[in-house]
Amino acid sequence: MASTIAVDTMSGDQGYKAAVPAALRSLDKHPDLSLILVGDQALLERALAEHKVKTSDRLVIQHASQVVDMWEAPSKALRSKKDSSMRVAVDLVHTGRACACVSAGNTGALMATARFVLKTLPGIDRPAIISPIPSRNGHTLMLDLGANSECTPEQLFQFAVMGSVLASAVHGIDNPRVGLLNIGAEEIKGNPQIQWAGRLLSGSKLNYIGYVEGNDIYVGDVDVVVCDGFIGNVALKTSEGLGKLIAQFLREEFSRHWGTRLAGLAAMPVLKSFRKRVDPRNYNGASFLGLQGIVIKSHGDADAIAFHSALETALLEVKNSVPRRISNLLASVLGEDAEAIQ
Amino acid sequence: MASTIAVDTMSGDQGYKAAVPAALRSLDKHPDLSLILVGDQALLERALAEHKVKTSDRLVIQHASQVVDMWEAPSKALRSKKDSSMRVAVDLVHTGRACACVSAGNTGALMATARFVLKTLPGIDRPAIISPIPSRNGHTLMLDLGANSECTPEQLFQFAVMGSVLASAVHGIDNPRVGLLNIGAEEIKGNPQIQWAGRLLSGSKLNYIGYVEGNDIYVGDVDVVVCDGFIGNVALKTSEGLGKLIAQFLREEFSRHWGTRLAGLAAMPVLKSFRKRVDPRNYNGASFLGLQGIVIKSHGDADAIAFHSALETALLEVKNSVPRRISNLLASVLGEDAEAIQ
Structure with a gap:
């Protein structure tokens, strides 16, 4: 069609x-x-x-x-x-x-x-921005990347449902692992909103694996990382900034003098293939979910x-048919977790 | 002595x-x-x-x-x-x-x-964790990196004062540029705490340059980046994760087959000098300010x-003599901005 x-x-x-x-x-x-x-x-x-x-x-x-x-x-x-x-x-x-x-x-x-x-x-309640981010074994889906700078625990729960649905429906991940972005893996850390969202997720049928930290986004041991849009946006922009800095440092080191430029020529095919792998242009296109x-x-x-x-x-x-599949799967999750998120 | x-x-x-x-x-x-x-x-x-x-x-x-x-x-x-x-x-x-x-x-x-x-x-009110982070021209000081997961506008203001003092007293930066980490450069963005902290900073004698975004940490156009400890910790850990991922991708690309391994040998001195430049071990040591x-x-x-x-x-x-210098400079800032931060 x-x-x-x-x-x-x-x-x-x-x-x-x-x-x-x-x-x-x-x-x-x-x-x-x-x-x-x-x-x-x-x-x-x-x-x-x-x-x-x-x-x-x-x-x-x-x-x-x-x-x-x-x-x-x-x-x-x-x-x-x-x-x-x-x-x-x-x-x-x-x-x-x-x-x-x-x-x-x-x-x-x-x-x-x-x-x-x-x-x-x-x-x-609110749409969220989600995008795949490259990780060790493929990519991690992360939301919200900037639509909502403050979120209630219920909204974070809804984001987890939406991310989970996108991961399985579009990215073909069975029973996607959902993590809540926090500043420590211990129960004692984080603010009350995140702790409450963690309790909502623990009681749901989602494959919630607990708190994850910033570095886990790139490790590949979580499929969907949930956070409010302020945190998500800072994490995304920080990564963009670091990526550009590293690219510049590499360019500078390979153009120091004729010896390093020669090494750069020898390494060119490898550097090109590396560049292709981390090229943010390949990951362009965030969804409003x-x-x-x-x-x-x-x-x-x-x-x-x-x-x-x-x-x-x-x-x-x-x-x-993402909206329809989200809607269907959401209805089933809402059926089970209606008390939790409403 | x-x-x-x-x-x-x-x-x-x-x-x-x-x-x-x-x-x-x-x-x-x-x-x-x-x-x-x-x-x-x-x-x-x-x-x-x-x-x-x-x-x-x-x-x-x-x-x-x-x-x-x-x-x-x-x-x-x-x-x-x-x-x-x-x-x-x-x-x-x-x-x-x-x-x-x-x-x-x-x-x-x-x-x-x-x-x-x-x-x-x-x-x-509260101590903060500060550390230098490599940037295009040297490094950027960032605080709080995880001591306080929620901060009042007054606390963010105090962090700005402390970071500013450390930048000038220890890192020799004249009139350090202070930025407030936000998710957009426009006045309309961010949450009320950050907007209020921005107003406190605008009215102070600090060299406040306005809102900065995650990517600015690495650009080098700001000397002190101020944020709450949740955001700071996520930004730091995300950067650590991305740094490790990039290092792994580079290693993988250079060890694909004999040709790439040969290229890796040729590029070894350059890669070593690059690695030294971004080695997080050189930036180890966060101060509790x-x-x-x-x-x-x-x-x-x-x-x-x-x-x-x-x-x-x-x-x-x-x-x-950091604590004494902070104390002295703080007293002078407090003198002028006493109404703002107390």
């Missing part, structure tokens, strides 16, 4: 310059995929012409006259940008013309728009390669 | 096996240094004999009959381990026999002991090289 994805082509640092080539690559790769490019009609027509591509029934342009600024307040975007590429892309999901949308725009505005237009699934629709957030500085990864994530969630 | 440091030789994963060689290395390096090795007398005598070293007026053994377990509850350690190597080392600072103490023990127990025995400086005395926490899994770094940190703080 054909899948249609709405692409916000005007947001993010590179706007249509990243989104259009990424979209064309996805169309080539998936014959059953249709795309709606949302943005300035004239600009998108010129961009397609540059790529020597014409619109078709698989490639449609949907005009949107506004763009949400990267630093615009979510409430302002919601109120005054009703014809923005971001809003129109989300609207297309709401009306059913698209099965999912992808945007590299302002996270706060995209979340506010998605919540307002699509609404949350029954039993979910808990909504009645699929919304994928691409990193703001995504290039075409990274934006393509976000499109792949959207397609994967469409093919696995 | 001679400086005396008390060394808890029984704590941490490697106990005296890391502490004793580290201590001997420091004694060799600094002729004006005296050490009190705190721990099991017979065991330490044997350890010194193995190193063919005798006690002297620069190297004294102080017997302690107990050891605080790595996972022992701080309250239990405080109540029932009054003759532990950790407690005796802190007591030696309190009585003035030592200018500082170093321990690789249980962070919670060491903090509880240090607070109980030494007390906080006037104007400081805000106490009436110098207490340095070594990482629990520190080896002799890492433990030696912690001893160096202690000596640096002793030579710079």
Whole structure:
């Protein structure tokens, strides 16, 4: 069955310059995929012409006259940008013309728009942002990565349910191990919210393995790491910063003098393969989980390669009918744990 | 003037096996240094004999009959381990026999002991854990790294004052730039505690540069990053986890087959110099700031090289009379900002 994805082509640092080539690559790769490019009609027509591509029934342009600024307040975007590429892309999901949308725009505005237009699934108070993060044996799913800076124990419990569902439904992990991010493995540590969430999870049918610490995200002994959006965002951005620092240090060491540059040449294929393995562009595409629709957030500085990864994530969630499966599995968990989370 | 440091030789994963060689290395390096090795007398005598070293007026053994377990509850350690190597080392600072103490023990127990025995400086509600973290141009000081999982805006303000003082007094940074860790640079982001702390800092004489994000820790455009201990601990442990993952990926890539192993040989000197640059052992030694005395926490899994770094940190703080300088500078800041932080 054909899948249609709405692409916000005007947001993010590179706007249509990243989104259009990424979209064309996805169309080539998936014959059953249709795309709606949302943005300035004239600009998108010129961009397609540059790529020597014409619109078709698989490639449609949907005009949107506004763009949400990267630093615009979510409430302002919601109120005054009703014809923005971001809003129109989300609207297309709401009306059913698209099965999912992808945007590299302002996270706060995209979340506010998605919540307002699509609404949350029954039993979910707040949507959360989830993304795979590379680990020793594959990847770890982590949520919330920044949608909710403060969370109740019940919300953390709901995040655990959603993450667990995504891990099994999309990532094929049987009985995914769920950990609660804390600052120590002992019962005595952490704040009261986390301790209470731990008690809710211990009493649930989820495969809750207890508290995990920051380093466990990368070890691979947990499949879903649950935390509030403040902690998750700091952990994610800290990792990005350290990754860039290490890359720079490696470059500097290999370019000190002719001897090290020669060593760098010899090591080039290995370094390239290492770089490919840790390239954050391969992990681009965070899902807004808990909504009645699929919304994928691409990193703001995504290039075409990274934006393509976000499109792949959207397609994967469409093919696995994520909202429906979450809803079904959630209903079953809610049935058993209704007292705990309501 | 001679400086005396008390060394808890029984704590941490490697106990005296890391502490004793580290201590001997420091004694060799600094002729004006005296050490009190705190721990099991017979065991330490044997350890010194193995190193063919005798006690002297620069190297004294102080017997302690107990050891605080790595996972022992701080309250239990405080109540029932009054003759532990950790407690005796802190007591030696309190009585003035030592200018500082170093321990690789249980962070919670060491903090509880240090607070109980030494007390906080006037104007400081809670001590904080601070450590330098490598950055693009040198290092960034970050606090709190785990002593206080929830903090008031006033406490965050006090951390900013302490970090600022340490940066200028010990690390020689003029007018250190202080940033508040948040999940966005915009005024609208973050929780109310952080927003209020930001207002306190904006009105102070500190060189407050505003909100910073996780990636800024490694960029080098801020000297002191202030956050609560939960966030700080997660950021630190996440970085440790990512660092280890990257090291493993590099090792794996260089050992795939004979070709990559050959490339690894060619790149060996460069990789060694890179490894030295990011080696966490060189950054070992977190300070408990805000106490009436110098207490340095070594990482629990520190080896002799890492433990030696912690001893160096202690000596640096002793030579710079950190508690007195903090107290003096704090009094001047409190004078101006008394209304804000009290």
